[in-house]
Amino acid sequence: MKLKVAIQGIQGSFHHQVAHQYFGSSISLNECSSFNEVVKSLKSNTSDKAVMALENSIAGSILPNYALIDNNNLHIIGEFLLDIHMNLMVLPGQNIYDIKEVHSHPIALLQCANFFNEYPHIKLVESSDTAITAQRIQEQQLKGIGALASPVAASIYSLEIIASGVHTIKSNKTRFVILKSTNKEISKELITKASIKFELDDTSGALATVLNVLNNCKLNLTKIQSMPVIETPFKYAFFVDLVFEKYKHFEKAKSLLEIMTTHFKVLGEYKNAKL
Amino acid sequence: MKLKVAIQGIQGSFHHQVAHQYFGSSISLNECSSFNEVVKSLKSNTSDKAVMALENSIAGSILPNYALIDNNNLHIIGEFLLDIHMNLMVLPGQNIYDIKEVHSHPIALLQCANFFNEYPHIKLVESSDTAITAQRIQEQQLKGIGALASPVAASIYSLEIIASGVHTIKSNKTRFVILKSTNKEISKELITKASIKFELDDTSGALATVLNVLNNCKLNLTKIQSMPVIETPFKYAFFVDLVFEKYKHFEKAKSLLEIMTTHFKVLGEYKNAKL
16 A cells, blocks of 8 residues: 655645655655645544655745644654755746746745846746646646746646756755654664754743753754744743754753753654755 | 835735834835835835734744845844734625635634634635735635635725634734834834844854853843754854843843854844833
8 A cells, every 4th residue: 555645735846856755656645735734634644644844945944834743743753855946937938038927935936036136027926836836827828927846847737947947046955854643663773863842931041051951962953943932921932953973862861851941842853864 | 205115915914004003004005025025125215114024923933034134134123013813704695614715824824723623624725915815805706715814904805704813822923023224223222122143053052152141141032043054054043032121231242242153143123012
C-alpha cells in the first residue's frame, strides 16, 4: 500500500517537489487547499505523513505553521531543505512586454522583487499559491498574466517559461518539515536536532538564563522566536531549534528546561538536514 | 492638503480601519495590492506614511514585513493595536448551510478555525485578503461563498453578516506599525519602545550575553526572532523589540550593542501602544 502524504497545494507546487524528493515517487499525494486541511488530513488518518514549509531565506519562519503544529500536537519527524528556483511562466507565444500582471504567493513575489524592479509595467498581485496560479492561467487561458512557479508546474500546466531563475538571491532555500500525528520512535543516535517550545515571563534576564543553560549543555541555537501567549499579557512563548552532537546533551537540557520554564514541550526530535 | 496614507488592501480592510483610527477620517487613502506596493508608494513619496501589520495573537510576527522594512530602510514611527473582530458575510438571503466555501486570508481562517470545525461541510480556501473577497462576492454575485472580514467591509460591499465574532480567542489583537521613509524626530521623553536588529554568530552563548546586557540596562524584551542571514550559513540576524521607562537606558544599550554585535540597526524608536 502506498504511503499517503498530505501537502498544501496541488501538483507542481514546491510541497509536491519535497514530497517526491523525500519519500520517492511511489506515494499517494493528498492535495490540500490550506495548511489547516493538511492538519485535518493527518489527524483523521487520511494521510500518514505531511510536508509543511516552515521557513525560507527571505521571510524567515512561517509562524502560523508553528501554531498549527503546536495546537494540534503534531510531531516533527524530519526536515528537508529545498533550493527554490523561481520561473516566470505564461501561455505560450507571449514575451515579457505582453505581461501586465504577475500573480503569486507573497513570499514568491518578495523572492523575485529585484527582477521585477526592471519591469515596472508589470503589476504584482498576491495570490494564495504558486502552482494554483499556473493552473488557472492554463484553465482560463489568461493572456497577459504570468505565474511564478517551479519548472514542474510549467510542464504540468503547459506554460512557457520566459524567464528562469528570477529569484534575487542565489541560495534561496526553504525549510520543510515532515509531520506525523503520533510520535515516531527514531533511534537516539540519529537525532541531531530538536524543536522545542517553552514559556517565560517577560524579562530579558529569564531568557538569558535559559540560553546560558543551552550553551552549557553544548546545544547550538539555530532559531529562536517569541510569540505572545494569547490572552496572557506579558507572558511569552518561545520556539527554539537546537542542534547538537550527542543526544545525551539534549536530554540533560530537557530536564533542566522542565524545571526552569513553564509549558515545556518537545515539538520534534529528528535528524538535521545538512545545509 | 490631506495626509496621504498607504495601506495594503482596499476599503473595508483592517489596514483601512487602523489608518482611520490612527490618523482620523480626513486622510487620502492609497490602496496597494501588496506590501511591496506599500513600500514603493512610500519611497516614491506618493504616500507620506504607511500602515503595516506586523504581528497578531495567533500567528505571531508577520516576518516578510520585517524584511521589507529592513531592506528598504523604512522607519517605524508608531504602533497601533487593533482588536480584530471576524464576521462571516455572504450575499443576502442565504444561511450557513447554503455556504459551501469560505475564502479568506490564511491568518483569518486560522483565527476562526474552531468556529468552522462545527460546520464541516464548509471548505476553507486561502485568499490574499479579507476585504477583497467580500468585494469579489458582491461584484461577481457569488452565491454559496462566504468572506471573513470586518463589519465595515460588510457595509461597503452590501453583504449580510450571518455569524459575528467568529474568531476563536476573545482578545484577538493585531499589531500594526506606522512607517515613514525618513526618520521622524520625536521627542525623546515620549519614546518608550524600540525595534532593533543585529547579527551574531550562531552560539547560544553570544545571544545570552546580549540579553544580559539588555537586562542590565533595564530594557524589557517584548519580542525576539532570528532570521538566517542570507547566503551566510551559521550567521543569524535577530529582530528584537524592547520597552523601557527612560530613553537614556536605551541609549546606553545602543552604545554597547554597537560594539558587541555586527550590523546593529535601529528600525524605529516610538511610543509604546498600551495593551
